[in-house]
Amino acid sequence: MDWSSVFNAGTLMNTFNTATIVILAGLGCLMTEQAGMMNIGIDGMMTVGAFVAAVASWAFNSWVIGLLCAVLAGLLTGLFYGVMVVRYHSDEFIIGVAFNIFAVALTTFLLRTVLSQSGSFHPASGTVQNLPYLSFGKIGGSDINISLMVPLSWLLVVIAQVFIYKTPAGFWLHASGEHPESLRSVGRNPEKMKYIGSVICGVLCGLSGAYLSIGYLSTFTEGMSAERGYVAVACVIFGRSNPVRVFLAALLFGFIDAAGMRMQGVIPPTLTATFPYVGTILMMVLLALRNQAKKRGKRV
Amino acid sequence: MKKLIVLVLALAMSLSIFSVQADTTTKTPSICIVVAGTLGDRSFYDSANEGIEKLAADFGTETNVIECKEDGSLYENALFEAAERYDIIAAVGWQFFDALADENGVLAAYPDKKFLFIDNALDAIPANLMCITYAQNEGSFLAGYVAASLSKTGAVGVVGGENAATINDFIVGYEAGAKYINPNAVVKRQYANTYEDPAKGKECALALYNDGCDVVFAVAGKTGEGVFEAAKEADKLAVGVDGDQKYIDPDRIICSMVKRVGQSIYDVVANPDTFFKGGEVWNADMETGYIDVVYGTEDMPQQVSDALKDEVETIKAKIISGDIIVPTAFATEE
Numbered sequence: 001m002d003w004s005s006v007f008n009a010g011t012l013m014n015t016f017n018t019a020t021i022v023i024l025a026g027l028g029c030l031m032t033e034q035a036g037m038m039n040i041g042i043d044g045m046m047t048v049g050a051f052v053a054a055v056a057s058w059a060f061n062s063w064v065i066g067l068l069c070a071v072l073a074g075l076l077t078g079l080f081y082g083v084m085v086v087r088y089h090s091d092e093f094i095i096g097v098a099f100n101i102f103a104v105a106l107t108t109f110l111l112r113t114v115l116s117q118s119g120s121f122h123p124a125s126g127t128v129q130n131l132p133y134l135s136f137g138k139i140g141g142s143d144i145n146i147s148l149m150v151p152l153s154w155l156l157v158v159i160a161q162v163f164i165y166k167t168p169a170g171f172w173l174h175a176s177g178e179h180p181e182s183l184r185s186v187g188r189n190p191e192k193m194k195y196i197g198s199v200i201c202g203v204l205c206g207l208s209g210a211y212l213s214i215g216y217l218s219t220f221t222e223g224m225s226a227e228r229g230y231v232a233v234a235c236v237i238f239g240r241s242n243p244v245r246v247f248l249a250a251l252l253f254g255f256i257d258a259a260g261m262r263m264q265g266v267i268p269p270t271l272t273a274t275f276p277y278v279g280t281i282l283m284m285v286l287l288a289l290r291n292q293a294k295k296r297g298k299r300v
Numbered sequence: 301m302k303k304l305i306v307l308v309l310a311l312a313m314s315l316s317i318f319s320v321q322a323d324t325t326t327k328t329p330s331i332c333i334v335v336a337g338t339l340g341d342r343s344f345y346d347s348a349n350e351g352i353e354k355l356a357a358d359f360g361t362e363t364n365v366i367e368c369k370e371d372g373s374l375y376e377n378a379l380f381e382a383a384e385r386y387d388i389i390a391a392v393g394w395q396f397f398d399a400l401a402d403e404n405g406v407l408a409a410y411p412d413k414k415f416l417f418i419d420n421a422l423d424a425i426p427a428n429l430m431c432i433t434y435a436q437n438e439g440s441f442l443a444g445y446v447a448a449s450l451s452k453t454g455a456v457g458v459v460g461g462e463n464a465a466t467i468n469d470f471i472v473g474y475e476a477g478a479k480y481i482n483p484n485a486v487v488k489r490q491y492a493n494t495y496e497d498p499a500k501g502k503e504c505a506l507a508l509y510n511d512g513c514d515v516v517f518a519v520a521g522k523t524g525e526g527v528f529e530a531a532k533e534a535d536k537l538a539v540g541v542d543g544d545q546k547y548i549d550p551d552r553i554i555c556s557m558v559k560r561v562g563q564s565i566y567d568v569v570a571n572p573d574t575f576f577k578g579g580e581v582w583n584a585d586m587e588t589g590y591i592d593v594v595y596g597t598e599d600m601p602q603q604v605s606d607a608l609k610d611e612v613e614t615i616k617a618k619i620i621s622g623d624i625i626v627p628t629a630f631a632t633e634e
Contacts, residue, residue, distance in 0.1 A: 010510030014503055021499075119340015120498075120522060133533075145533060217498050217529050221522060222338055223369070226497045261490065262507055269463050269491035 006262040009139045011255070016150055019254030021046075021212050023153045025232035026250050027160050028204030030241040034164060035197035036177020037085055041096035042205045043229025044103030045077045049209025051107040054121055054128050054220035063129040063214055070210035071203050077103075078202020082195040100229070108222045120221040131215040149211040156204070160243035173197055205229075231276065238283045253279060329387035329414070330362035331355065331569050334378045336393030337495050338367045341522035343542040344561060348392045348418065351562025355569055362386075370496055375399040379406040383413050390565055394420035394466040400429070414576060416568060418561060419466055427578040430568070434559045435585035436466070437473030438619050440517070441626045442593040442612050443539050443557040444477025447515040448485045449608055450537060450554055455486040457508030459527050461495045461520035468629035470519045470541070470557075476627050480615075488513055492523045501526025502533075509534040515554065517541070528553065537603065546596030553596075554603040560590045587620045 025042050032039040052073040057066025077099070084095045111117050121128070134151070136144035164170040175183040176193035183190045212228075213220045231253055239245030253276055260267075260275035331352055335345045355361040366382055368374040375391075376399040382389045383406050391400060397420055400407060407415060407426050414428060421431035447456045456478050460467040471489055478485040488511060490504035501523035505516050509530060516531065517539040518524030524541060531538040531552040540546060540556030564584050568575040575582075584590035593612060595604055604612075618624045 005511050008510065010507065013510075014506060018499070018503060117340065119338045119345075120342075120525065122340075122342065212499060217502065217526065219498065219525065221340065221496070221498055221525070223496065224499070226494070226499065258503065258507075261503060262511075264490060265488075269493060273491075273493040 006259055011258045014258035015254040019250045020150050020153045021208055021228050022232045022250040023247055024204050024208035025229055026235045026246040028201035029232055029236045030246055031197045031200045033236050033241045034173050034177055035194045037092045039096055040233050041081055041099035043225050044100040045202055045205035046209040046225040046229050047103040047107055048077050049074050049206035050213035050224055051220050053210035054213040057214045058123050058126055058128045063131050066214050067210050070206040074202040074206020075199055078199040082198035086191050086194045104223050121219050128218045130218050147215045149215045157243050157247045234280045238287055328359045328361045328569055331388040332364040332382035332386035333390045333392050334366045334382050336368050336395040337370050343521050347543050347561040351565035354566050383410040388414045388569055390416040390418055392418045421581045425579045430577055431581040432564050433583050435591050436559055437469045437626045437628045438586045439557040439591040440470045440473030441477035443517055444474035445481050446555050446604055447539055448478035448482045451515050453512050453514050455512045457488045457513035457516040459501055459504045459518050459520050460491045462493050463491050465629050467519055472627045472629050474517055492520050495521035495523050497523055498526035502530045505530035509536050544594045546600055550600035555593050555595050558592050558594050564590055
């Protein structure tokens with residue numbers, strides 16, 4: 001087998017480009033996770049973000065407005081999640097699942113009734129404006145083009161890491177999930193922190209969706225997140241809500257996917273398609289083993 | 301006087317009933333297409349949809365579309381739903397095999413309705429079913445020929461929806477066509493394992509371009525949209541499928557291998573006497589014009605030279621006459 005066709009600059013580019021979707025969604029998910037809410041509704045938040053970004057980018061003929069509208073839509077979806085979970089104490093898991101189904105149905109409905117398009121968004125006139133690409137010339141025979149969102153997502157990882165571990169607000173966010181009473185005892189409102197967590201989550205998922213529809217592609221298709229949100233949730237669990245670890249987990253996922261796809265010549269394609277999911281299970285087993293080892297260590 | 305008015309009104313009403321009935325008898329039978337995926341692929345499913353839209357426009361036929369969104373659990377229910385309300389039911393997608401092969405399924409439950417199975421055939425076909433298959437290997441042969449002719453690297457790629465006989469039928473034809481013009485041509489394939497995820501299609505195509513291919517054939521429905529996005533990003537060439545897709549990116553889509561699914565459905569419904577043959581398989585091939593290679597409209601930039609187009613026509617004639625036997629991914633029955 002020719003390993004150079006599996007591991008090359010293109011594989012790395014593919015990893016970075018596709019992992020960005022998961023990185024942004026994962027960063028969002030960990031914000032709610034920090035505040036003690038398991039948000040599996042991020043897949044739906046991404047779908048809404050992708051739809052709004054594509055339509056706004058087309059309607060206003062500007063990727064900036066597309067991105068801003070996706071952020072705004074994310075803010076609303078995050079607020080919706082917060083209101084449901086914090087205010088009305090609904091089961092966060094059920095709200096998440098319901099939101100995922102609702103988001104696909106809502107975007108499909110709007111696409112078909114308001115925009116009169118079925119399946120995918122291809123306006124008859126005008127174009128969906130894409131996020132700008134940064135070009136870095138040729139490395140190893142392949143063009144290195146990176147969407148603006150890729151370095152931006154890395155910057156956001158650093159900001160999230162600093163926010164959670166170095167700022168008081170980060171500690172409050174964590175405390176609102178871990179021990180709300182102690183937060184209340186110092187005069188802080190845990191509900192408010194939970195709201196902030198869900199809104200940041202919504203915004204980041206909106207960005208992730210926008211990257212998918214107007215960054216990586218230039219269209220919206222029904223259900224286009226294709227369960228990538230769940231992969232992000234797995235990364236958050238594996239990375240134990242630490243932004244840098246979640247980032248690395250997302251890159252690992254992207255790499256397994258990209259390398260697996262390039263091994264189709266020797267391994268049946270139906271099997272290579274399972275690689276990311278087999279990877280998830282292996283990661284979870286690893287995590288469980290590590291946690292157990294830690295517990296034993298403490299006991300001794 | 302009152303009685304007379306009542307009489308006239310009653311007469312008018314009963315006449316109006318006749319006139320409505322007269323209307324319905326002239327209409328073609330109603331049709332419902334049940335697609336395995338979703339519309340909006342600008343390819344296979346949209347072609348089927350264009351066929352029934354044309355029926356509605358030409359004959360006022362009552363039409364409907366049920367989309368199964370690649371959810372296998374919906375296939376059988378969707379067929380029952382369609383059979384309940386429409387005269388002709390077209391199952392669009394080879395994936396309906398199991399749902400239709402079910403002995404106690406929809407075919408047995410509605411013996412008086414007409415069913416079409418698009419893109420695949422059952423082993424034993426009941427009298428109320430007609431299977432339409434397409435000689436996609438013949439059209440793909442031409443697509444492979446054109447792709448390998450324009451390739452500078454001698455390597456061409458193909459992104460398939462999944463590793464299944466119908467998709468592989470495209471691929472073996474494409475490969476044979478590429479090798480026909482250039483025996484040293486390398487044909488690389490990637491399977492996306494989905495027809496509904498353009499992002500996955502883009503990854504697959506970028507992997508192929510990255511691996512030295514400079515023309516990639518998209519055989520993956522909506523996933524194929526990602527192939528064209530990849531062609532744009534890598535500034536390489538692509539080949540469209542099922543519909544004439546050149547308009548999507550005239551600068552990079554060199555040609556499209558068309559499979560006139562909509563036209564075949566149209567013909568069956570518009571002329572049921574000549575076209576509908578229950579219990580049979582109709583292989584719509586290149587000879588009858590349901591399979592072809594097209595180059596968009598004249599005002600679009602043409603990458604394929606007129607000389608090459610003439611060569612393609614010559615090969616087309618050879619395939620039709622049987623001088624060239626295109627290999628197929630289906631087990632051939634003698």
